[in-house]
Amino acid sequence: MTITQLRYVLAVAEHKNFTKAAEKTFVTQPTLSMQIQKLEEELDILIFDRSKKPIELTEVGNKLVQQAKNIVNESERIQDIVDQQKGFIGGEFKLGVIPTIMPTLLPMFLNNFIKKYPKVKLKIEELNTEAIIERLLDGHLDAAIAATPLENENIKERVLYYEPFVGYIPSTHRLNQKKKIDITDLDIDDMLLLEDGHCFRDGIINLCKTKKSYEEDHFQLESGSFETLVKLANEGLGMTLLPYLHTLDIKNDEKSNLHYFNEPSPAREVSLIFNKSELKMQIIDALHSTIAGVVKGAITFQNVKIISPMAKVKSD
Amino acid sequence: MTITQLRYVLAVAEHKNFTKAAEKTFVTQPTLSMQIQKLEEELDILIFDRSKKPIELTEVGNKLVQQAKNIVNESERIQDIVDQQKGFIGGEFKLGVIPTIMPTLLPMFLNNFIKKYPKVKLKIEELNTEAIIERLLDGHLDAAIAATPLENENIKERVLYYEPFVGYIPSTHRLNQKKKIDITDLDIDDMLLLEDGHCFRDGIINLCKTKKSYEEDHFQLESGSFETLVKLANEGLGMTLLPYLHTLDIKNDEKSNLHYFNEPSPAREVSLIFNKSELKMQIIDALHSTIAGVVKGAITFQNVKIISPMAKVKSD
DNA sequence: TTATTTAATAAATAATATCAATAGCTTTTA
DNA sequence: TAAAAGCTATTGATATTATTTATTAAATAA
DSSP states (O other), rough: OHHHHHHHHHHHHHSOOOHHHHHTTSHHHHHHHHHHHHHHOOOOOSSTTTSSOOOOEEEHHHHHHHHHHHHHHHHHHHHHHHHHHOOOOEEEEEEOOOOOHHHHHHHHHHHHHHOTTTTTTEEEOOOHHHHHHHHHTTHHHHTEEEEEEOOTTTTTEEEEEEEEEEEEEOOTTTGHHHHHHGGGGGGGEEEESSSSSOOOOOTTTTTTOOOHHHHSSSSSOOOOOHHHHHIIIIIIIEEEEHHHHHTSOOOOOOOOOEEEEEEEEEEEEEEEEETOOOOTTHHHHHHHEEEHHHHHHHHHOOEEEOTTTTTTOOOO | OOOHHHHHHHHHHHHHHHHHHHTTTOOOOHHHHHHHHHHHHHHSSOOOTTTSSSSSEEEEEEEHHHHOOOOOHHHHHHHHHHHHHHTTEEEEEEEEOOOTTTHHHHHHHHHHHHHOOOOEEEOOOOOOOHHHHHHHTTOOOSSEEEEEEEOOOOOOEEEEEEEEEEOOOOSSSSSGOOOOBOGGGGGGGGGGGOOHHHHHHHHTOOOTTTTTTHHSOOOOOOSOOOHHHHHHHHIIIOEEEEEHHHHTTTTGGGGEEEEEEEESEEEEEEEEETTTTTTTHHHHHOOOEEEEHHHHHHOOOEEEEEOOOOOOOOOO
């Protein structure tokens, strides 16, 4: 049994196809076939049920794959140890970012980071929270930036910053007269919100993953940008909420429409998250310190109230 | 990097000597040298400091060895998974047993066990508790039988039975008249005890690892058998305590010297212990059920008071 | 039926793990 | 201080093994 064989098994288990797995592992298909056969022979079991299309794992195969993931993961950590010793921070690093953070945060730290750590090949992908969690767990992402807390025991979180929400209230809106607004002022029915990361609860409002409003609303925005929301609001379709960093991009003549919340302002917690196995921890640390350093100057709110992205409607 | 290379590194790290490590891994010394060199080259670090005699691990080498142990351990678990699937219970299994349990327990279950699981090659070694713990941690033993609780977080325990202590009091002894004795009757000064597993505490007596008495006593028994103790007691040198199973071997004419304790009788807890990594769990389960089954009939005491083998003299 | 997809097999080749023999170095012994 | 012993590295030969290209076999889809 070799680590290479285990890698091949994992590739086939993932792609359910020897040919594709061969591509992904940069060898030819017969190599994969033979090595996996050899392993099956050595252990005297069948890992894959080749009679099924697409190919399936056998019962033992399934257990073996779980353990193989462990082993391969742990073996990759050897390189980590060496890198740490050398003070080397580099290599490929896959970072996921949720859509509502991507456009504002990325420009703030990316230049900084690649200048400071030129040997890290950052691959950034925009993904929603659900996809991020999935990919952190299966190892396709090394880390991600998302709204937290997620309360997933296999994912660790390092808080980057707390970002308050700011009301964008066009002059036609009933609340426009108020200088500062309050959570209790909000009314679901005239709020334009993006799906992601907007969970107001505390018995007052809770929009988190409640599909309820979909039926009642005249329209829905599955995804999209805050820019769109602002335009819709300007058209008199209601008010909206913007994460603080997004308000920095608002046109001057629209700035008067921004209304801060009375403290404690509702805010989202934004964290760097990663698999509990803590692979590539040096790079994660580097990212964390870079981002935290850059953001520190940009957000100076004191008193905020975290809105959990995972909060569910209370049943009682 | 291969699992084989990691095994070689572990062997050298353990024996601090390439030649010896080569023997233990059943390859020649050049094979070891080259493979380790190759790994060092691949990672571009030095694992061993060859200038020191005997050879030493470098700083990275040390960290690498820790991780290598993980990987090798986890890789061995693949075979476990396969064995479990097949319902196969076999292979080499190294069991440690403390001296005071060895002669009484082993004959009770060994025959039974090897008949039931003929494919398991049991290698049994008599070792004291300290050596057992060490070897369970470094993987030289698969499991052991010892007095518990050990309170070691890296070692798991499965209780096999509770074995009461019985007083052996020769006719010349002051306590010989009492039918049943009490812990409070005991006096350290006229007690003959083996080092292992005799920890009476609770504010009354505590002999556990206290070397105090060594200086005061006229003689000491570092190890030895209970048979010897009984003879010494017969010579009028004092009384002794025997674990219940040992009393079954006492000669008929000496049986009258056995005095049970008032309930709750002091007793030792005897457990099957193993590394928390839980390798070869099928065999451990098999051992546990076999021994527990055999002992169930032999010990029928109800009300016992466990004497911890790790208990220290209370300082207050 | 004929393409098409996909995994297994065969034969050749490249890579590599291992070994026996020995060299080179250091430490120990006489 | 020279000789012996103990250790690891090196060398060159050999056996093993991983990988590749080309092809076959089997199952699916058109």
